[in-house]
Amino acid sequence: MIVTFTINGEERSATVAGWESLLTVLRDNLGLAGSKNACEQGECGSCSVIVDGANLCSCLVMVGDCEGTTITTVEGIAHGSVLHPIQQAILDEGGVQCGFCTPGFVITAAHLFAANPNPDEEAMREAFSGNICRCTGYGALLRAFDRLAGDGT
Amino acid sequence: MDFLAAGDLSTALDARAEHPEAELLAGGTDLMVEVNLSYHRPAGVIAVRSCEELLEWEGRRIGAAVTWARLEDGPHRALAQLARTIGSPQIRAAGTLGGNVATASPAGDGLPWIAAIDAEIEVASQRRGTRIIAWDEFFVGVKETTLAPDEIITAILLPEHMPVSQEFAKVGVRNVMVIAMVNCVVARGEDGFRVALGSVAPVPIRAYRAEEMINAETSISDAALTEFARIVSDEVRPISDHRSTEAYRRHASGVLARRLVERCLAA
Numbered sequence: 001m002i003v004t005f006t007i008n009g010e011e012r013s014a015t016v017a018g019w020e021s022l023l024t025v026l027r028d029n030l031g032l033a034g035s036k037n038a039c040e041q042g043e044c045g046s047c048s049v050i051v052d053g054a055n056l057c058s059c060l061v062m063v064g065d066c067e068g069t070t071i072t073t074v075e076g077i078a079h080g081s082v083l084h085p086i087q088q089a090i091l092d093e094g095g096v097q098c099g100f101c102t103p104g105f106v107i108t109a110a111h112l113f114a115a116n117p118n119p120d121e122e123a124m125r126e127a128f129s130g131n132i133c134r135c136t137g138y139g140a141l142l143r144a145f146d147r148l149a150g151d152g153t
Numbered sequence: 154m155d156f157l158a159a160g161d162l163s164t165a166l167d168a169r170a171e172h173p174e175a176e177l178l179a180g181g182t183d184l185m186v187e188v189n190l191s192y193h194r195p196a197g198v199i200a201v202r203s204c205e206e207l208l209e210w211e212g213r214r215i216g217a218a219v220t221w222a223r224l225e226d227g228p229h230r231a232l233a234q235l236a237r238t239i240g241s242p243q244i245r246a247a248g249t250l251g252g253n254v255a256t257a258s259p260a261g262d263g264l265p266w267i268a269a270i271d272a273e274i275e276v277a278s279q280r281r282g283t284r285i286i287a288w289d290e291f292f293v294g295v296k297e298t299t300l301a302p303d304e305i306i307t308a309i310l311l312p313e314h315m316p317v318s319q320e321f322a323k324v325g326v327r328n329v330m331v332i333a334m335v336n337c338v339v340a341r342g343e344d345g346f347r348v349a350l351g352s353v354a355p356v357p358i359r360a361y362r363a364e365e366m367i368n369a370e371t372s373i374s375d376a377a378l379t380e381f382a383r384i385v386s387d388e389v390r391p392i393s394d395h396r397s398t399e400a401y402r403r404h405a406s407g408v409l410a411r412r413l414v415e416r417c418l419a420a
């Protein structure tokens with residue numbers, strides 16, 4: 001089947017088997033390899049993308065169910081070559097080590113701050129509970145998000 | 154058939170009747186895990202998450218495709234509590250109550266709530282129309298239900314008299330992203346306490362003996378609560394597996410049930 005959706009503001013189509021994951025199609029068919037495949041079980045959040053306003057694990061989304069949706073991946077977060085404040089804050093605080101979890105944290109942060117520009121620490125911890133980082137111990141990431149909270153970003 | 158995204162129930166039911174080999178898809182948080190593990194290569198998929206009838210949530214009828222994210226903000230306290238413990242925000246934005254019920258995992262967190270309030274499962278097929286099934290006739294084994302191959306779960310039906318207080322708790326190795334070792338709902342209504350537990354038998358169960366004992370007490374003493382917890386621990390039928398042991402599950406069942414009765418009393 002052919003699915004057509006809007007990804008990062010651009011209309012894209014792909015020839016797929018309906019049961020394939022959105023993650024596979026993003027990475028293998030559409031050249032958008034920013035979303036990472038670390039577990040394919042919904043556990044790690046490294047594949048997080050925003051579909052019609054919902055932050056989802058793209059490894060668990062069947063691509064056949066995405067016809068006509070609007071999708072934001074990590075590739076759609078920066079403004080051209082200028083990093084988004086979320087990305088800059090993570091970089092400044094040293095929140096990237098191996099970087100595998102980073103796209104998922106960026107998407108979850110973008111989703112969180114869009115709904116709640118000034119989350120408290122508890123709201124942040126809950127929002128990021130589906131994003132696992134094996135390297136940083138989360139401290140640097142939380143400091144980055146803490147800095148953004150209230151910045152109106 | 155490769156993939157059909159049904160926009161309404163009759164389209165989904167027609168497809169279900171015509172393509173018995175096809176799988177139903179709601180949020181995908183159970184089905185896609187199996188597909189990704191290659192346990193499964195669906196011969197066809199009927200997606201129901203956009204069926205209007207399944208998205209409606211009004212009064213006593215909760216549509217099967219209502220997500221945990223919506224249930225988290227809902228009026229039923231124990232349902233909201235348990236919804237908030239499911240997976241992560243990403244899982245709750247996709248996963249549905251109907252999918253939880255259809256999967257019928259012994260650890261499914263929605264199931265003890267359904268058992269505690271004596272909810273019913275509404276199902277539909279193109280040939281036989283709507284059928285309403287009592288929860289204890291719906292769940293019959295590990296991941297086994299009495300849903301017929303041409304049927305779709307359309308809603309969870311709540312009883313006319315809802316409990317005045319209801320509480321949920323679960324035990325797992327951490328706070329989020331955790332499948333229960335034991336989960337429990339206690340509901341307190343006009344007729345007394347109802348106690349339901351999951352992960353301690355192939356299907357969700359009620360602790361009927363413990364209910365009878367506590368409901369016979371005129372004022373609930375500490376000794377009565379201790380005896381109640383002992384009966385709950387005795388009444389459950391857990392196994393040992395990779396998540397926990399039989400002994401721990403028995404112990405935790407009594408502790409949780411007692412704690413939730415106390416919370417209902419304090420509510």
Ligand SMILES: Cc1cc2nc3c(=O)[nH]c(=O)nc-3n(C[C@H](O)[C@H](O)[C@H](O)COP(=O)(O)OP(=O)(O)OC[C@H]3O[C@@H](n4cnc5c(N)ncnc54)[C@H](O)[C@@H]3O)c2cc1C
Pocket residue numbers: 041042043176177178179180181182183184185186201217218238239240241244247248249250251252253254255256260261262263304305306307330331332333
């Ligand atoms: C990381 C992760 C964490 C999780 N944590 C929890 C947890 O804490 N507690 C818990 O209970 N579960 C948990 N789950 C399991 C899962 O999220 C839930 O069972 C969820 O409710 C399934 O709903 P769904 O809509 O995603 O189902 P789907 O995956 O879409 O469907 C599941 C099954 O039900 C069938 N089905 C779906 N809708 C219907 C319908 N209307 N009628 C008939 N059949 C239907 C499908 O054919 C399929 O066989 C977790 C899963 C993941 C991946």
Ligand code: FES
Pocket residue numbers: 036037038039040041042043044045046047048057058059060
């Ligand atoms: S790859 Fe999707 S949650 Fe891990």
Ligand code: FES
Pocket residue numbers: 095096097098099100101102132133134135136
């Ligand atoms: S930086 Fe390595 S997993 Fe987060």
